[in-house]
Amino acid sequence: DGGITQSPKYLFRKEGQNVTLSCEQNLNHDAMYWYRQDPGQGLRLIYYSQIVNDFQKGDIAEGYSVSREKKESFPLTVTSAQKNPTAFYLCASSSHPSGRVTYNEQFFGPGTRLTVL
Amino acid sequence: QKEVEQDPGPLSVPEGAIVSLNCTYSNSAFQYFMWYRQYSRKGPELLMYTYSSGNKEDGRFTAQVDKSSKYISLFIRDSQPSDSATYLCATEHPLNDYKLSFGAGTTVTVRA
Numbered sequence: 647d648g649g650i651t652q653s654p655k656y657l658f659r660k661e662g663q664n665v666t667l668s669c670e671q672n673l674n675h676d677a678m679y680w681y682r683q684d685p686g687q688g689l690r691l692i693y694y695s696q697i698v699n700d701f702q703k704g705d706i707a708e709g710y711s712v713s714r715e716k717k718e719s720f721p722l723t724v725t726s727a728q729k730n731p732t733a734f735y736l737c738a739s740s741s742h743p744s745g746r747v748t749y750n751e752q753f754f755g756p757g758t759r760l761t762v763l
Numbered sequence: 764q765k766e767v768e769q770d771p772g773p774l775s776v777p778e779g780a781i782v783s784l785n786c787t788y789s790n791s792a793f794q795y796f797m798w799y800r801q802y803s804r805k806g807p808e809l810l811m812y813t814y815s816s817g818n819k820e821d822g823r824f825t826a827q828v829d830k831s832s833k834y835i836s837l838f839i840r841d842s843q844p845s846d847s848a849t850y851l852c853a854t855e856h857p858l859n860d861y862k863l864s865f866g867a868g869t870t871v872t873v874r875a
Contacts, residue, residue, distance in 0.1 A: 650806075686771050688851060688865040689807075696860065704862070736806055743861040749795045749814070752863065754806030 649673065650755035652737050657760045659724070659731065667722045667758045669737035676742035678720035679752065682706060683734040692735075695720055696742055724760065732762045764789055769852050769866025777874050782839035786852035786866045789833065793854040796828050798837045801849045801868065810850070811837070842873045 650671045659665045671678065677696045681689040691704030695714040709728025714720055720739075724731045738752040769786040776782055784798075795814055799807035813819045816830045827836040835852050852866040 686867055688769070688867040691862060694862065702860070749797070749812045749855070751809050754808065756806050
């Protein structure tokens with residue numbers, strides 16, 4: 647059963663704590679993405695990676711960190727430097743855009759809802 | 764200015780009505796235009812995509828792109844309660860690692 651899994655589904659964080667959100671895919675996709683979704687603001691890109699051991703900042707990378715040590719895994723750490731981390735976090739993956747002939751669909755995981763207590 | 768603008772609604776229609784959703788975008792370099800559907804507390808899923816200008820139809824769904832006015836539309840005919848969801852438009856940056864820019868999403872409720 648191919649797809650993207652995210653864990654946990656719900657996560658609670660105390661002020662000053664770092665937390666790590668898991669994202670795993672078995673679609674053999676090269677590219678992976680992390681988005682943040684807030685009410686009324688759509689999806690905003692945090693980080694993305696197009697190949698193992700390489701990643702780039704998105705539009706709102708401050709207070710977040712990522713790693714891409716394996717093709718199938720792209721964990722996101724929300725650090726204590728992120729001032730307003732309460733949000734719905736979505737991971738996505740797609741085929742590498744190079745050499746494509748049409749749109750490469752981004753497939754999304756079910757999301758992790760992070761709440762700061 | 765945001766690259767993609769979308770009225771967040773919400774939009775409530777009776778079953779069987781036509782739902783009309785719209786977005787505008789700012790960058791004329793965009794070539795692919797997508798509509799994602801997101802059910803409550805779930806991840807988005809691709810509904811349709813179009814390339815450049817024109818119409819694309821898939822069952823009860825029709826996507827339109829007018830590049831001259833930078834306008835993207837999605838129409839849902841014979842709407843059903845199961846169509847109740849948030850619909851997000853998106854465009855792709857061909858010159859910026861093919862990153863997606865999303866609209867805010869419009870929440871649609873179809874009343875039985």
